[in-house]
Amino acid sequence: MNLIVTLPFLKIIYIYDTLKFGFNSIPYNKEYGGYELPYIIYIIGMEVLAYGSPALANILWASNSVIDGLHYFGSNLQKEQYLKPLLNGRPKIISEKIFLVG
Numbered sequence: 663m664n665l666i667v668t669l670p671f672l673k674i675i676y677i678y679d680t681l682k683f684g685f686n687s688i689p690y691n692k693e694y695g696g697y698e699l700p701y702i703i704y705i706i707g708m709e710v711l712a713y714g715s716p717a718l719a720n721i722l723w724a725s726n727s728v729i730d731g732l733h734y735f736g737s738n739l740q741k742e743q744y745l746k747p748l749l750n751g752r753p754k755i756i757s758e759k760i761f762l763v764g
Contacts, residue, residue: 676718682751685711686726690733694741695749 688704690696712719725748732745 676715677721678751680711680718680722681725681748684749684751686722686729687749687751690729690745690749694733694745 684695684697685707687696688699688707689701690698692698708719708723711722729745729748732740732748736745
């Protein structure tokens with residue numbers, strides 16, 4: 663049986679707004695659109711955000727795992743093509759739904 667769970671409590675606009683203001687850009691190089699601030703500032707910000715909206719914080723943590731992978735292990739082409747848009751608040755969110763297969 664397939665179960666589709668929608669996210670009515672977390673509008674997609676909240677995700678875009680948080681990314682547009684550069685929340686995910688805090689610890690990364692300015693060369694790719696980051697702020698080059700200490701990582702602890704990002705962690706503290708995520709903790710504060712999680713108190714207000716745990717769902718939004720989890721989405722941002724998941725997207726940051728992709729950003730970390732590109733930042734540390736991506737080629738220059740991958741960084742130009744994918745990392746810059748992610749750090750500049752122009753992500754491509756594929757779906758607003760979570761699909762669980764049970």
